[in-house]
Amino acid sequence: MPPRSHELRDLLTRNSVPFEFYAADSETGLRLIDEFTLDVERLPAVIHYDGSVQHDPSLADVAAAHGIQTRPPRGVYDLAIAGAGPAGLGAAVYGASEGLRTVVFEPHALGGQAGTSSMIRNYLGFPRGISGGGLALRAWEQALLFGAQFVFMNEVTGLSPRGDTVVMTLGDGSQAVARAVIIATGVTYRRRDIPTRTT
Known part of the structure; x- marks a missing residue:
């Protein structure tokens, strides 16, 4: 395949x-x-x-x-967040709930690595545990209710200062501007280049 x-x-x-x-x-x-x-x-x-x-x-x-936003709208954001794992989603909820114009960039999937977990038992507020997908969906809905915007399938590839703002270059060549940026990109596993032997 x-x-x-x-x-x-x-x-x-x-x-x-x-x-x-x-x-x-x-x-x-x-x-x-x-x-x-x-x-x-x-x-x-x-x-x-x-x-x-x-x-x-x-x-x-x-x-x-599918109607998913893949490019950021124009304008200056108060807060931009790279990564929509638990840390990025938490930052989006808190930023947007304080009235900040907030945008989150996620190149892969909502919830990041945690979103693939069948059960998370050590997250605040869920003593009996919750699936990673369920946790991510709740946090995403909460952030949306506070007005946060999400841009999917587009990653932040570069940052550069411009006066009192930061210009973010995205994977498709477009740009976004924010007054503050939080990097919450989480973990990416590296694979060793070792040949596989079949028997």
């Missing part, structure tokens, strides 16, 4: 988007290729509920097709 298929399936799974996957050479896959006139040279393809098709889309393309 091509790595792009894994990447797209991981995106949808981590963001709790329901989907079905069919290999191109399966009976259903062959039927869908014929029914939607899919270009087999540009797989994987995403078929949306409305019948529209995206051939080999980027993660941002898939997100945008």
Whole structure:
């Protein structure tokens, strides 16, 4: 299975988007290729509920097709947060609840690494535990209610000062400006380049 298929399936799974996957050479896959006139040279393809098709889309393309904001609106934010894990979501709730114009940038999925945990037992306020996805969803809803904005599938790749503000360069080349920035990017596991031996 091509790595792009894994990447797209991981995106949808981590963001709790329901989907079905069919290999191109399966009976259903062959039927869908014929029914939607899919270009087999540009797989994987995403078929949306409305019948529209995206051939080999980027993660941002898939997100945008679901109505997800992938580029920041113009203007100066009081607070910008890189990362929507528990720390970033907590900062968004507190910042927005104090009336700060707040934006959160998340390149992958709500909840970060914690969002994939089946049970978190050491988080304040949940003595019986809560799933990582459940915790992230509650925090996201709370931040939205206070007016925080979220930009998904776009990461902060650079910071530079401009007077009393900070200019953030994003992965797609766009920029956002804020008076304060919190970096809450969490953990990324490094993989060693060790050959795999099969028996």
